[in-house]
Amino acid sequence: MDIKSSGAAPQTGKDRASRFSWLTCFFVGTSVSVFSDDIRRVLIINLFTSVGVLFAFPLGLMSLFGDKPLLGVVLLSIALLYAANHAYLRRTHNHAVSGKFVIYPLYILMVYLVYSGGVNGTGHVWVYCVPAVALFLNGFKRGLIEMCFFTFALAFVMFFMDSHFDEFGYHESLKSRILFSFVVVIFLSGIYEYSTSRFNLELKETSDKLKILAYTDALTGLLNRRGMLERLASVSKQKYHLLLADVDYFKRVNDQYGHDAGDYVLTQLGHIIQTSLSDKDLSSRWGGEEFLIAVFDCNDAQAFERAEFIRQSIEAYSFDYAQQVFKVTLSVGLAQVNQQTSLREAITLADTRLYHAKSTGRNQSKAC
Numbered sequence: 001m002d003i004k005s006s007g008a009a010p011q012t013g014k015d016r017a018s019r020f021s022w023l024t025c026f027f028v029g030t031s032v033s034v035f036s037d038d039i040r041r042v043l044i045i046n047l048f049t050s051v052g053v054l055f056a057f058p059l060g061l062m063s064l065f066g067d068k069p070l071l072g073v074v075l076l077s078i079a080l081l082y083a084a085n086h087a088y089l090r091r092t093h094n095h096a097v098s099g100k101f102v103i104y105p106l107y108i109l110m111v112y113l114v115y116s117g118g119v120n121g122t123g124h125v126w127v128y129c130v131p132a133v134a135l136f137l138n139g140f141k142r143g144l145i146e147m148c149f150f151t152f153a154l155a156f157v158m159f160f161m162d163s164h165f166d167e168f169g170y171h172e173s174l175k176s177r178i179l180f181s182f183v184v185v186i187f188l189s190g191i192y193e194y195s196t197s198r199f200n201l202e203l204k205e206t207s208d209k210l211k212i213l214a215y216t217d218a219l220t221g222l223l224n225r226r227g228m229l230e231r232l233a234s235v236s237k238q239k240y241h242l243l244l245a246d247v248d249y250f251k252r253v254n255d256q257y258g259h260d261a262g263d264y265v266l267t268q269l270g271h272i273i274q275t276s277l278s279d280k281d282l283s284s285r286w287g288g289e290e291f292l293i294a295v296f297d298c299n300d301a302q303a304f305e306r307a308e309f310i311r312q313s314i315e316a317y318s319f320d321y322a323q324q325v326f327k328v329t330l331s332v333g334l335a336q337v338n339q340q341t342s343l344r345e346a347i348t349l350a351d352t353r354l355y356h357a358k359s360t361g362r363n364q365s366k367a368c
Helices: 013-019 021-026 036-062 071-092 095-118 124-136 141-160 174-215 225-233 250-257 260-276 300-316 343-359
Strands: 240-248 280-289 290-295 319-321 324-326 332-339
Touching: 021 280, 036 071, 036 124, 036 225, 071 095, 095 124, 095 141, 124 141, 124 174, 124 290, 124 324, 141 174, 141 319, 174 225, 225 343, 240 250, 240 260, 250 260, 250 324, 260 280, 260 290, 260 319, 280 319, 300 332, 300 343, 332 343
Parallel strands: none
Antiparallel strands: 240 290, 240 332, 280 290, 319 324
């Protein structure tokens, strides 16, 4: 069905996320439009804690006022711990610490339920939730190691301790069946966690590659316009200088030597610019034969010297392509980003000064 004819607007990821903003706000403590891996883990861990509270609290009250007061105290303690953990995680987003306060009390609770029999001898039915939680919180390798220790603990409690397991008239083979079925659940959970972790790793690698492609100019290897704006938007420094450079008479290079020679020139220019800057500076192919450079931790005079160094380096460089040697020059406009001048305003100002450098002779830098 044609979207336009149906009158329906396409739904964006942001629109879908906004429908569930109340969910993320409750479980994460903030509304987000894009889920990072950290936010996802915070959300899922707090879902675990919420489920733990919803089950442990009423069961704890029932046991406390029934004939299992000790079990009631244990369950209510777990519910209180999970509720506090939920609040802590919403506030700090420290999922590494919070996850420990989910899984280790869960180990203790499950062993106690098997030992005590729980309510009416049903304590053992809850142990099957442990593998999925443990593997998610601890990862595949550590999760499997802890599951081995946990399985030995279950076997020890059921077969070698004077537990209450035998008081409920179960068949003698039930203990071994519980143990074997628990191992099967670990095995299946391990397969799922391994395949999921591999998929997430491959997805992250693909995402990183796509991000590099999206933010990098394929010809020069410098940042492209989008990548430069993204990096500058994340800069914490309040003051830095922009250098907007443009190749003089670049059309002549394409017309006289060919477009392949023009690409060669742009590639070499990108290399010269990159090697002329410090590691903390940024450089980009802004578009066509224009380059935008950001230099940090320097005053006006030092920024102008940096621009002149780049310009003179390019002026002195001999471009040798297909046995043809030629020269190119660069015009540069400078501007400063500060509290009074925004990034957008500084780019406009640098462009104006670049035009001034072009109109007054080219092959020069203009800071005013």
